[in-house]
Amino acid sequence: MNYKYKEDIKKNIFRGYDVRGIYPTELDEDTCYTFGMGFGTHILKEGFHQCVVGHDNRLSSPSLYQALITGILSTGVDVISLGLCTTPMYYYACIYLNIPSGVMVTASHNPKDDNGLKFAFNESGNCKGVEIQDFLQELLEGNFVKGEGQVKEYDIFPAYKKLFVEGLHFGDRRLKVVIDPANGATSNFCREIYQEFPMDFIIINEENDGNFPNHHPDPCVEENLTQLKEKVLSTGADIGISFDGDGDRLGVVTAHGKFLPTDIYMIVIIRDIIHKVSNKKFLYDVKCSKTLSDEIERLGGEGICYRTGNSYTKAKVRDDDLPFGGELSGHVYFRDRWPGFDSGMYAGLRVLEILSHTEKSLEELLEGINHYYSTDEIKITSSDDKKFQVIEKVKEYVESNNYPYNGIDGVRVNYPDGWALIRCSNTGPNITLRFEASSEEKLQEYQKEYMDLVQQLNQ
Numbered sequence: 001m002n003y004k005y006k007e008d009i010k011k012n013i014f015r016g017y018d019v020r021g022i023y024p025t026e027l028d029e030d031t032c033y034t035f036g037m038g039f040g041t042h043i044l045k046e047g048f049h050q051c052v053v054g055h056d057n058r059l060s061s062p063s064l065y066q067a068l069i070t071g072i073l074s075t076g077v078d079v080i081s082l083g084l085c086t087t088p089m090y091y092y093a094c095i096y097l098n099i100p101s102g103v104m105v106t107a108s109h110n111p112k113d114d115n116g117l118k119f120a121f122n123e124s125g126n127c128k129g130v131e132i133q134d135f136l137q138e139l140l141e142g143n144f145v146k147g148e149g150q151v152k153e154y155d156i157f158p159a160y161k162k163l164f165v166e167g168l169h170f171g172d173r174r175l176k177v178v179i180d181p182a183n184g185a186t187s188n189f190c191r192e193i194y195q196e197f198p199m200d201f202i203i204i205n206e207e208n209d210g211n212f213p214n215h216h217p218d219p220c221v222e223e224n225l226t227q228l229k230e231k232v233l234s235t236g237a238d239i240g241i242s243f244d245g246d247g248d249r250l251g252v253v254t255a256h257g258k259f260l261p262t263d264i265y266m267i268v269i270i271r272d273i274i275h276k277v278s279n280k281k282f283l284y285d286v287k288c289s290k291t292l293s294d295e296i297e298r299l300g301g302e303g304i305c306y307r308t309g310n311s312y313t314k315a316k317v318r319d320d321d322l323p324f325g326g327e328l329s330g331h332v333y334f335r336d337r338w339p340g341f342d343s344g345m346y347a348g349l350r351v352l353e354i355l356s357h358t359e360k361s362l363e364e365l366l367e368g369i370n371h372y373y374s375t376d377e378i379k380i381t382s383s384d385d386k387k388f389q390v391i392e393k394v395k396e397y398v399e400s401n402n403y404p405y406n407g408i409d410g411v412r413v414n415y416p417d418g419w420a421l422i423r424c425s426n427t428g429p430n431i432t433l434r435f436e437a438s439s440e441e442k443l444q445e446y447q448k449e450y451m452d453l454v455q456q457l458n459q
Contacts, residue, residue, distance in 0.1 A: 003033035003067050005142060012384050013116075014136045016426025017128050017311040020107055020116035023060040027115055029067035032105075035117060036071020037144040042135065043101045043121055044077060044145060052102035054082035054090040056185040056246045059210040060115050065105045068117070069151065072103075076147015080154050086185045086247030087118065088343035092163065093156040094120070095339055106185075109218035109244040110428075112211055125318070128311035157189065165196050167337050168349055171357035177201040178235060178253075179348075180228045180242040182217040183209040190243070190345055199352065204231055217244050219251025219344070220330040222259040222376070229257040238355060239362060243344035248310070249330030250344040252351065254362045262330050263288040265351065267295050268365050269324060269332070272354050274299050277336055283317050283325030285309075286412045286421055287377070287434055294370045307409030309426055314342060328377075372418065373443045374436035378451070382431045382458050387424045390431055390457045394422050397453060413450075420446045422454060431458065 009031055013021030019035070021027035043051060051072065055065040061084075069079050082093055090104045100123045107114040120126050127135065177199050181187040187208045194201055204227060205214045215224045219242035232240040232253050240253035252260040263284060270282055280301040284292055285308040296303040306316050310331045317325040317333045318340050326332035331342040338346060355362070382390060391410050398405050398413055406412040410423020410432075418437030425432050431454055437443040 001029070001066070003070055004030055005037070006030040006034040007142075009034065009136070009139060011136060014132050016132070017126065017309050018116050018118045019132070020110060020114060022113055023064070023115045027064070029063055032064045032067040032117070033071040034139055036068045036103075037074055038071075038135065038139040039103060039119065040072040040075030040077035040147075040149070041144045042138060044075060046101075046122055048077075048099075048101045048122070050078040050080060050099055050101070052080045052082065052090065052093050052097065052099050053104075054085040054087075054093070054102075055105035056087070056107075057084060057188070057208050057210045058107060058112065058115055058245070061105050061210070064115055068103060068105060073149035073151065074147070075145050075149065077149045079149060079151045081151050082154060082156055084185065084188065085156065086189065086343075086345075088248050088341055088345070089156050089160050089189075091341040091343075092160050092339065093154065095341075096156065096159050097154070104246070106246040108246050109216070109249065111216065125315050126311040128309065128315075161193055161196070163339075164193055164346065164349065168197065168353050170198050170353055173356045173359065175199045175239065175352055175355055176235065176237045177352065178228060178231045178237045178240040179203045180205050180219075180225070180231075180240065181247075182219065182224070182242060182244065183207055183212050183214060184217045184243060184245040184247065186243045186247040186345060189247075193345055194349070197349065197352070198356070202231065202235060202237070204228065212245070219244055219249060220262060220328070225251055225253055225259060228253050229259075233257045239352065241344075241348040241351075243348075244330065247344050248342045250332065250347040251330060252348075252362075256363065258363075260362065261289070262326060262328050262332065263292045264366065264369075265347075266292055266324075266326050266332065267369060268351060268354060268362065270296060270299065270301065271365070273324060273336055274301055277323040279321060279323055281320065281322050283313060283320070283322055285313055285327035285329075286406065286409050286423070287328035289374060289436060290372055290419065291370050305406060305408075305412075308423065309409075310342065314340070372436050372438055373440050375434055375443070375447060378433040379425065379430040380433065380454055380458060382429060384429050386458065387429065387431050390454060391422065391424055393457045394450070394453060415442075415446070417442055418446060420450050422450055
């Protein structure tokens with residue numbers, strides 16, 4: 001197929017952590033071809049002559065993938081082609097092959113009509129923030145080198161599966177598990193990996209279907225886990241686990257059919273590993289409950305509250321040499337006996353491994369934690385131009401009232417009995433809010449104050 005340089009690239013698809021837009025109106029084959037030419041040119045300047053490329057199972061991914069590869073090859077850069085894979089498999093291929101440059105065609109948990117590109121130039125990992133905006137300028141300038149690269153197809157799955165098998169050690173308890181890959185990319189791989197471990201599992205929504213016909217592929221939104229909850233309860237399973245569209249995030253349901261938020265899942269993990277690791281610092285993002293930070297402190301550890309965003313949190317866990325970290329959106333990073341990248345399948349197996357060594361349920365493993373009242377994430381539509389202006393106005397409001405706040409990612413206003421978070425989404429035209437307090441009355445008070453403020457500023 002003949003692709004052409006895209007002069008009118010949609011700038012709004014170049015976001016805080018990756019490229020993401022609607023196919024084909026915002027992100028099309030010519031955009032990916034142009035991106036490929038720019039990507040190859042850029043990594044050549046950094047001294048790299050080959051890169052790793054993979055794609056998820058979205059309907060538009062194969063054609064965007066081919067256009068991307070064609071663009072990269074036109075610069076003389078060689079491509080290691082993984083084909084259909086999960087994002088964690090792509091991450092591991094970069095590590096296993098010692099090739100830090102790469103691109104993954106995926107829109108993660110976004111709606112089926114979206115697609116995107118996660119990319120890394122070098123060992124620093126996924127590009128983010130200013131790096132992405134600077135690269136956009138390179139694409140717009142269009143000064144690309146010419147060459148003839150070669151494609152080599154590579155199957156990373158055998159090495160990836162071996163990483164699981166050699167790094168996990170189950171106990172005597174045989175668990176009953178329900179798995180929901182949500183018709184996403186993990187549909188192609190989860191059965192073969194999970195059958196390596198002593199458990200009885202049932203898989204729902206296992207058909208590989210980029211239309212995501214059964215529910216939206218975001219396992220951290222509770223309403224998307226309705227089928228999983230029902231199956232756990234009807235089969236008497238010990239736990240239910242779900243993955244997102246590209247397999248780097250996890251959702252959990254308890255034996256009683258209750259949704260387990262990621263920040264509470266993290267408590268189960270930290271309780272298990274804190275006495276096994278020398279560095280007792282753990283990272284969480286600004287969306288996470290005070291329940292988590294309270295528990296880390298109670299266990300004698302130190303919590304690091306950091307900005308939201310997979311590209312940021314993963315890099316921070318790596319750079320600070322932390323044994324574990326994560327964020328509310330379902331990304332978690334193990335570095336105690338795993339290479340540090342986020343994998344929903346591995347995160348699921350880690351909690352199953354813990355349960356296999358005890359007769360306790362998930363709920364029993366969480367006894368004694370502090371409880372707060374909190375809202376789900378609340379999204380208010382705001383244009384990509386306006387949302388940042390709104391956050392600056394919120395910051396002015398908070399400062400004028402002398403409220404203590406953390407400004408690392410939007411505004412997290414800290415109160416003695418709770419907090420309010422107002423920040424820009426980096427994956428869509430939204431302002432995201434979340435609230436938590438020790439009582440329902442205080443929760444409603446904080447929520448009303450800032451919802452009213454944001455809606456006024458957003459008019």
